[in-house]
Amino acid sequence: MSREQLAADALAAGQAAKHNLRWMDKHPERVNQNKRDGMEVYLNNMIRFSEIEMKNARRAGRASLRNNLKNLLKSIVAFETKASNTGKEKGDRHDIRSTS
Numbered sequence: 001m002s003r004e005q006l007a008a009d010a011l012a013a014g015q016a017a018k019h020n021l022r023w024m025d026k027h028p029e030r031v032n033q034n035k036r037d038g039m040e041v042y043l044n045n046m047i048r049f050s051e052i053e054m055k056n057a058r059r060a061g062r063a064s065l066r067n068n069l070k071n072l073l074k075s076i077v078a079f080e081t082k083a084s085n086t087g088k089e090k091g092d093r094h095d096i097r098s099t100s
Contacts, residue, residue, distance in 0.1 A: 003056075007053055007054060007056070010049060010053035010054065011050055011053075011054060013046050013049070013050055014046060014050025015050075016046075017044075017050070018043075018047060020039075021040065021044075021047075024039065024043075
């Protein structure tokens with residue numbers, strides 16, 4: 001499973017867990033009281049896992065953006081170096097402004 005898919009699944013699970021906790025508070029008569037404590041612990045763990053996973057996803061995203069920017073700069077520098085090494089002299093450049 002990719003990192004992005006894991007983060008999306010964790011976010012969805014966290015949102016569902018928050019909804020389920022609110023529902024349990026609004027409708028206590030519809031929840032088995034013997035299992036309520038365990039259910040709350042499980043849902044809180046899902047919420048905590050979701051928050052941690054989203055922080056990790058953001059960290060990974062920043063690293064990815066950093067690498068993408070580095071690669072972009074490298075390609076620009078390589079292009080500029082290649083363009084400057086084509087053998088043109090300073091006088092060979094055509095300046096649009098000096099067409100008089």
